[in-house]
Amino acid sequence: xxxxxxxxxxxxxxxxxxVPMVFVVTFAVLFSANSMxxxxxxxxxxxxxxxxxxxxxxIVTTMIVTHNIGPKRNSQKKDDPFECGIPVQGDARTxxxxxxxxxxxxxxxxxxxxxxxxPWAVNFKGLGVAGFVEMILFMGLLLAGFYYxxxxxxxxxx
Amino acid sequence: MASDIKLAEAPPSYDGAGFSATSFDKIIGLARANxxxxxxxxxxxxxxxxxxxxxxxxxLARFGSERPSFSPRQADMLLVAGTxxxxxxxxxxxxxxxxxxxxxxxxxxxxxxxxxxxxTYSVLxxxxxxxxxxxxxxxxxxxxxxxLDGVMQVQELAxxxxxxxxxxxxxxxxLNSYSIQ
Numbered sequence: 001x002x003x004x005x006x007x008x009x010x011x012x013x014x015x016x017x018x019v020p021m022v023f024v025v026t027f028a029v030l031f032s033a034n035s036m037x038x039x040x041x042x043x044x045x046x047x048x049x050x051x052x053x054x055x056x057x058x059i060v061t062t063m064i065v066t067h068n069i070g071p072k073r074n075s076q077k078k079d080d081p082f083e084c085g086i087p088v089q090g091d092a093r094t095x096x097x098x099x100x101x102x103x104x105x106x107x108x109x110x111x112x113x114x115x116x117x118x119p120w121a122v123n124f125k126g127l128g129v130a131g132f133v134e135m136i137l138f139m140g141l142l143l144a145g146f147y148y149x150x151x152x153x154x155x156x157x158x
Numbered sequence: 159m160a161s162d163i164k165l166a167e168a169p170p171s172y173d174g175a176g177f178s179a180t181s182f183d184k185i186i187g188l189a190r191a192n193x194x195x196x197x198x199x200x201x202x203x204x205x206x207x208x209x210x211x212x213x214x215x216x217x218l219a220r221f222g223s224e225r226p227s228f229s230p231r232q233a234d235m236l237l238v239a240g241t242x243x244x245x246x247x248x249x250x251x252x253x254x255x256x257x258x259x260x261x262x263x264x265x266x267x268x269x270x271x272x273x274x275x276x277x278t279y280s281v282l283x284x285x286x287x288x289x290x291x292x293x294x295x296x297x298x299x300x301x302x303x304x305x306l307d308g309v310m311q312v313q314e315l316a317x318x319x320x321x322x323x324x325x326x327x328x329x330x331x332x333l334n335s336y337s338i339q
Contacts, residue, residue: 071259071324075339078255082229085249085256 091103102154166192183321190234191317192222192308196292197233199253201240204299208239211302221309230256235312236289237305240283241269254289255338259324262312266293266305268298271315290332 081092120127120135127134149155165169169184207228212226217309227233230253242250254263265285268274273283285291292315292316295308323329333339 012209073324073333073339075255077252080252080256082231082256085252 099157106149106154110142110146113139160238165285168175168332186321187319191313191321192310194221194223194235194262194316195225195227195233196223196235196237196309197253197257199236199238199250201242201246201271204239204270205297207302208237208305211305216302216306218290218306218309221313222305223309231258233257234261234316236261236263236308236313237266238263238270238285239266241274241276242284242285243280245280248287251288252327256257256288260316260319262292262315263289264293264295264305264312266295266308267300268296271296274298289336 080088083089116138118136120131123130166188166273169180169188171178171180171184173179198212200204200206210216218226223235228248228304234257236254238250254261263285265271269276269281270285271291273281275298277283282288293311295304297304297334299337300308
């Protein structure tokens with residue numbers, strides 16, 4: 001039951017996870033049935049096939065219909081990658097240095113840390129000593145990580 | 159609190175117990191009019207007025223233009239705010255071409271509408287020389303209220319547009335006159 005709920009909530013965020021959701025739901029149902037019945041025949045898996053067929057049918061139909069009912073205007077310029085209107089230089093699918101990724105991920109981590117600091121600072125008096133100690137612990141853990149990435153030389157950009 | 163929220167007016171419909179029937183035209187028009195994503199193309203002082211229009215005081219988001227799009231791919235409404243030099247012309251046209259249909263264009267201010275005071279060799283005398291414009295907002299620069307009025311005019315256009323308009327011969331002819339296929 002928990003699995004089903006989780007799967008349904010996931011689909012609200014990401015339409016692409018419809019197929020995994022159906023599998024999770026179907027297997028959850030199968031497992032609950034198998035706890036009572038230890039023998040199963042291939043026909044027991046028919047619901048999986050039906051679900052799969054429905055899912056594929058829904059996706060394919062939706063794709064075909066949405067691609068055909070809307071107004072559309074295609075041209076060479078329309079299909080060019082968007083570069084703020086200036087002539088395109090090269091291909092949009094070029095490899096990018098891993099350094100950008102590392103910096104971006106580290107930025108996100110420390111950005112979230114700062115976001116935590118704001119509500120803590122607002123409720124500083126209300127949280128008392130316990131809140132202060134917890135925040136010191138939290139900051140300490142993150143600063144240890146910060147020390148680690150500096151020692152590893154991640155932030156060195158040559 | 160909830161009573162402060164003003165909902166978009168529903169189109170005339172045939173109502174019964176548990177259902178409401180209306181035409182596709184009206185319901186799609188309603189959705190389009192209240193979710194016009196703007197693509198700001200700001201080049202000068204009108205752009206400053208547009209920043210104010212987007213910000214909290216005038217709050218363009220009230221009209222469903224919640225998300226200024228800085229890529230033409232998801233934008234519905236191109237807002238050209240400012241003087242467009244002739245060198246900028248092809249760039250503006252390219253941005254317009256890369257927007258998905260249906261698309262609307264607002265020329266904000268005297269310069270975008272007609273070249274304004276810059277009646278010189280280097281300035282495009284109105285963006286309607288290169289792309290079709292739906293709404294012109296006068297002023298040098300216009301106040302944010304005027305820009306909002308322009309956006310509301312586009313909302314009216316979107317609300318009342320026939321679903322077939324973008325496939326009509328008339329529309330194709332209009333685009334062909336700007337040499338857009």
